[in-house]
Amino acid sequence: MTSPRANSNAARDIASVLHPYTDLLAHAETGPLVITRGEGVRVWDENGKAYIEAMAGLWCASLGFNNERLVEAAAAQMRKLPFYHAFAAKSHEPLITLAEMLLARAPVAMSKVFFANSGSEANDTAIKMIWYFNNALGRPQKKKIIGRVKGYHGITLASASLTGLPANHRSFDVPLPGFLHTITPHFYHGAQPGESERDFAARCAAELEALILAEGPETIAGMFAEPVMGAGGVIVPPEGYFPAIQAVLRKYDILLVADEVICGFGRTGNYWGSQTLGVTPDILTCAKALSASFLPISAVMVNARVFAALAEESHKIGTFGHGFTYSGHPVPAAVAIETLKIYDEIGIIDHVRAVVPAFQRALHGFADHPLVGETRGLGLLGGIELVADKGARQNYDPALKIGPRAAKLLEKHGVIGRAVPGDTLAFTPPLIISESEIAEMFAAVRGALDELLAELTREGLAPRL
Known part of the structure; x- marks a missing residue:
């Protein structure tokens, strides 16, 4: 790499930018x-x-x-309606159309779509929805959330707590209380001598159940899982893994969130990783390829049971007190609509x-x-x-x-x-x-x-x- 001192852009970067996922002192020597x-x-x-x-x-x-179609979709929407929000029962056409398109493509029946701006925000939202859901059902103790060691679900305070990677925890004072982590389903490192993939999957499910019983099933609200674990090492689960863990979650009435931020929109050979690996989520989060990453946008899809509880509790309180200024921003939404159309058209x-x-x-x-x-x-x-x-x-x-x-x-x-x-x-x-x-x-x-x-x-x- 060219010395940062001899490169004006590199020197400007070193002087002004704090980079994510970077050794900040080493960066001052090597440059971008x-x-x-x-x-x-x-x-x-x-x-x-x-x-x-x-x-x-x-x-x-x-x-x-x-991709000129995505550029034009953004430009056309900026000319027509460059911003509007979804607070207090407001709406706009791109918001509605995109929600309809996602529901039509969902891997299992879903009821409603909430929009955010990143995978981290989507997963943070799903955590809050799960807590809200259990309060609505009169289960104030059922709040703990399970992730997996080496799982990745984002970097907000809650989603970083759910993430199971040491670098996302050290010196940030996370995980917060109430976040638990179960075994990584990595056969290469985790299987015992002579253990088949199905045996290992069964042991993963047994360890999950042991964790739930140790904590108290009445305290466990949800579990998050990527179909294929991405940032933790591109870990493909062993044969039979998701059917085994889903049986445990259903036994104790624990919601399953499929984090499709990486796996969604064709990455695994199906529209969703959930379809490839037999996941039947109660909540699904997605981002990234939703807009081909031309603009930031993410989504949370919830099933009818979850939405019914959210709706009842919001009526009792008078509002669903969650949302972002840019939830369903019309320009990223328009780009996402065009992205989904392109996926269909080019097969x-x-x-x-x-x-x-x-x-x-x-x-x-x-x-x-x-x-x-x-x-x-x-x-x-x-x-x-x-x-x-x-x-x-x-x-x-x-x-x-x-x-x-x-x-x-x-x-x-x-x-x-x-x-x-x-x-x-x-x-x-x-x-x-x-x-x-x-x-x-x-x-x-x-x-x-x-x-x-x-x-x-x-x-x-x-x-x-």
Whole structure:
């Protein structure tokens, strides 16, 4: 990377910007990668170097980095009605149309849609709805929320408490009281010797039930789950996992929230990850690909039972005292409407299914690489986990930052990826990616991993095979 001192944009950035998910002191020395434009699955930095954006930005740029229909949808709505709100029974056409479109596409019957601006806000809203729901039913003690270790649900105070990642907790004084975490359904690291996937899934369900019984079922209100865990390591659940845990939740009248922020809108090969993995949620949250990430918007869908309780309690109080200034903002809503239309018109699900074999075949082709412990994925979601000892399934010391180091080498080879916990390289390219672009992307990944292996061997850190 060019020295930040020799690059005016980098120097300006260092002087003025506080970056999310960044070592803030180290950033002052290394500087940013400044991206200036995008087209299709590629972006370019300010020096003119092109990269395949293997993360679709942040799991989100489903239609790539240029789409004139979405630009025009935003411009047309800004000319017609640049802002209005949904408070106090106000509405507007994009709000209504988008809600109708989402309900028509829901994986299970849903009743109403609430709009927010990010996945974090959507999940925070769902938490508050669950508390409101149980107060409405006269169950003031039924308030605890269960997430999963390595689950990711956002970074507001409540959603960060639900998230199960140490970096999102340390020094922020979260989790808040009332948030619990159950076992990660990661077969590679979590299964016992001789345990099948179904046996492991049953044990995950048994541990969930043990947690509920220890806390008191009368105190547990809901559980949040990503169909495929994203930021925690691209973890695909074992066979039979969701039917097993849903049986436990139904037994104790605990609501299930499907966090579809990453998995929704075709990523797993179906419109929703819930459809791919047999999830029947009471509440569903989505964001990111809802607008192809051209503008911020998220949604919370609730079923009839949840809405009925919310409605009764709001009538008793006189208002549903929750909402954001930009809930259902007409411009992002118009872009989201156009996004959903584009998905239908170009047959995005059919396209994803057509290229998934090439993606998964290339992904799993890394299984024999000396640095790779596990390759895992579903649809256009993939993870490559780097290990110090393949036989023992042992990761490198986190202090060595092998994953972030690999991600930097990816950039050198023309691919922007992301290192997530457990030294896993995550890959979630734009849904429009072609087979030839998949091949080009993973060829660059192999070059980066080969270079990393050579460096580690020179440093006496070669993996044990």
